[in-house]
Amino acid sequence: MSQRPDPDQPPASGTGARRPPDPSRRNARSRAAILGASLQLVGEVGYARLTIEAIAARAGVGKQTIYRWWPSKAAVLLDAFTENGGEPGAEPAIPDTGDLAADLRAVLRATADEFSDPAFEAPYRALAIAGAQDADLSREFDARLAGGGIEVYITRLRAARDAGQLREDVDLRLAAEMLTGPFFQRWLARRGPLDHDFTDALVDTVLAGLRPRG
Amino acid sequence: MSQRPDPDQPPASGTGARRPPDPSRRNARSRAAILGASLQLVGEVGYARLTIEAIAARAGVGKQTIYRWWPSKAAVLLDAFTENGGEPGAEPAIPDTGDLAADLRAVLRATADEFSDPAFEAPYRALAIAGAQDADLSREFDARLAGGGIEVYITRLRAARDAGQLREDVDLRLAAEMLTGPFFQRWLARRGPLDHDFTDALVDTVLAGLRPRG
Amino acid sequence: MSQRPDPDQPPASGTGARRPPDPSRRNARSRAAILGASLQLVGEVGYARLTIEAIAARAGVGKQTIYRWWPSKAAVLLDAFTENGGEPGAEPAIPDTGDLAADLRAVLRATADEFSDPAFEAPYRALAIAGAQDADLSREFDARLAGGGIEVYITRLRAARDAGQLREDVDLRLAAEMLTGPFFQRWLARRGPLDHDFTDALVDTVLAGLRPRG
Amino acid sequence: MSQRPDPDQPPASGTGARRPPDPSRRNARSRAAILGASLQLVGEVGYARLTIEAIAARAGVGKQTIYRWWPSKAAVLLDAFTENGGEPGAEPAIPDTGDLAADLRAVLRATADEFSDPAFEAPYRALAIAGAQDADLSREFDARLAGGGIEVYITRLRAARDAGQLREDVDLRLAAEMLTGPFFQRWLARRGPLDHDFTDALVDTVLAGLRPRG
DNA sequence: GATTAAGCGAGACGGTACGTCCGGTCTTTTT
DNA sequence: AAAAAGACCGGACGTACCGTCTCGCTTAATC
CATH class of the missing domain: 1.10.10.60 (Homeodomain-like)
Structure with missing residues (x-):
């Protein structure tokens, strides 16, 4: 007997780094x-x-x-x-009918409708709150959710600028934030109703500031 | 809520509500x-x-x-x-030098600076989060805090409109939200730096859409 | 007033030594x-x-x-x-009628009866098991429980020895262990019934080996 | 022996007893x-x-x-x-040299030595604890372990009684318990050292009470 | 040699209990 | 009467193991 157990600790069974689980199982x-x-x-x-x-x-x-x-x-x-x-993974691009204002109005109206559905609103609000508390999660959130992402807006706006519908020097990211920011703030801080009047007026006013001079 | 019935009722309590403490003591x-x-x-x-x-x-x-x-x-x-x-109680109105763009740029620059101070940012973020979870608190928050409120922006914009610097039919509330919403979103969701370039461009682009036509 | 506790690091709130609670409360x-x-x-x-x-x-x-x-x-x-x-705290001494055998028989019979009561047996067994796993607890257990303690037996045996009823050179602790050990083992390992025949025979046989020669 | 899912069970076994594993594999x-x-x-x-x-x-x-x-x-x-x-299976009988006291002293000394070896003590204590909690296991334990069993003591004591070295009316089981009980108790409850002085004195005192009168 | 049915290492699973933390209430003592 | 202190009931935390249950993989025994 005695048979000492090989003195160098195997994995020591200690509280060491936990192996990740096997996703296939x-x-x-x-x-x-x-x-x-x-x-x-x-x-x-x-x-x-x-x-x-x-x-x-x-x-x-x-x-x-x-x-x-x-x-x-x-x-x-x-x-x-x-x-x-939400959308399963693929970025749902904003349609491009050639009419930028119409396209943006349609998207923001649809978004407003989504945010009026409690089944959508509750978890989305939860994620927004969690993201506000944790930068890492916030990044994940933005990377995986289309509705909150501004990239789709930037893409559509870029197409419009290249078509000469917006000023040459337009700051696409800023423009996208002008479209989503007021919406986000009004929703998260409950500053008012998210109706189509609001989204239409938002689109129109933003675009008014971006059109080529003339 | 939950409001347990409190088994030992005081004899003549009536509603049973807890008597509020005496603030003078x-x-x-x-x-x-x-x-x-x-x-x-x-x-x-x-x-x-x-x-x-x-x-x-x-x-x-x-x-x-x-x-x-x-x-x-x-x-x-x-x-x-x-x-x-924050500001103890008085509403810090936005100054009116006659130059709307300059006034808004100054205010938003100052706000951006404030939000870059961790001693200010941490509790403000906490309150934004708490407000997002609780509508009552959110109202309290808006009512008592000047920086996050949009009323001061509305007031300054109204003065500009009345002076003919903005379109007659401008939606003042929407305009104010266009100034604060992108800022708020960029800050809360950490979408980018809150620097003076950002706030200046924001002011300029918003005002470009609000000016009287040609 | 009232001496503030040094504003930096009160008790550090860390995972440090926990203050003991106040028994009077x-x-x-x-x-x-x-x-x-x-x-x-x-x-x-x-x-x-x-x-x-x-x-x-x-x-x-x-x-x-x-x-x-x-x-x-x-x-x-x-x-x-x-x-x-168990007994609240005071050591319940074994009675001394002058007849050692009778006194021990009475005590062991009473102990056997106690151990036949499930309301007594279950927690006592639990404590014996816990004590077998933890030396510190075992000491506490022995110090506070009369039934399992052998000190009372030693005391009674010493009186008998001093009265000339036992050999001068008797090992009192060993003698006490001979009275309690077989009882303890039979009980804990369930080796047989704890009846009066058993305890009487145990007392008689132990004493037979301890009496003065002659 | 194609071994379909247990022939003598109705097809819809559901929660049926688990088939025992095949020891040969x-x-x-x-x-x-x-x-x-x-x-x-x-x-x-x-x-x-x-x-x-x-x-x-x-x-x-x-x-x-x-x-x-x-x-x-x-x-x-x-x-x-x-x-x-422990001993693999055969009962290790106590030797019979004709000198009962010497034989018992030798066995108990050897047992004491065994119980001083931590490699032996730890699992033995574990089994004693498990046995104290579970009567079935206790029986298994007694049936398969020589050292803890009292049968070998009874056998040796019977031989001594038949040789006239002990009283005719000696209770062999009680006598065996008097040899092992104090030892067991001292060990399990950690009441003192398990040395040769203790075991020798135990053997001598027990035998003193068992010897023929006169 | 191919088939097949264990036993096997591995570990995910539904659970139970752990020992800790904190919420919100209550009580005691001090100011 | 408010306050400092903190015990109290309750409930969620994140962890450790329980005993069961698949998964491939290996290894015998049967075809």
């Missing part, structure tokens, strides 16, 4: 249940009172299954939102 | 310590990890002293901010 | 409920499946109230046992 | 690694903190391989102990 049913439960619950109680335990219970899942795959409840929501609520 | 030293500790701590750990217990401990104060006078940690921060960080 | 009702629930539960499910959470739930108490005052579930049981089941 | 290397790891670990962390997961990890084995072959961690330890630490 992931249970798709559990994943879907978690994402679904997250969206339900954030709509029912809001982000501040959303708990991992409640998600696990609603999804019929062990807490560890959540902690194994997501670093935070915000990350769960982000997945839930991009999967079930 | 309030300890000013404790109040100041609590507000100061809140600002310190929100700068150190952020809003999500700010706790009432930590504020009480840092302030050398009993927890009950906080619960007696404020309904939530956001309310504490709001008091702390208006007292120590 | 302890809630006696909670304490009694916890001890009672422990005894109930250990009788129902045994020591291995006894959990702090179940004790807290049964007692209608927060878990922290247990962790605040006891370091382990074994320590809770020890308090519970000495308060409700 | 067992991996001897895994078995040895598990038993070795168990002994190592119980020595390092004690019984209470010994986990199946740690055994599997240390042994480089899947958890299921343990659950397939053993019903509990105590059962693993029991195998580990009888294989590596």
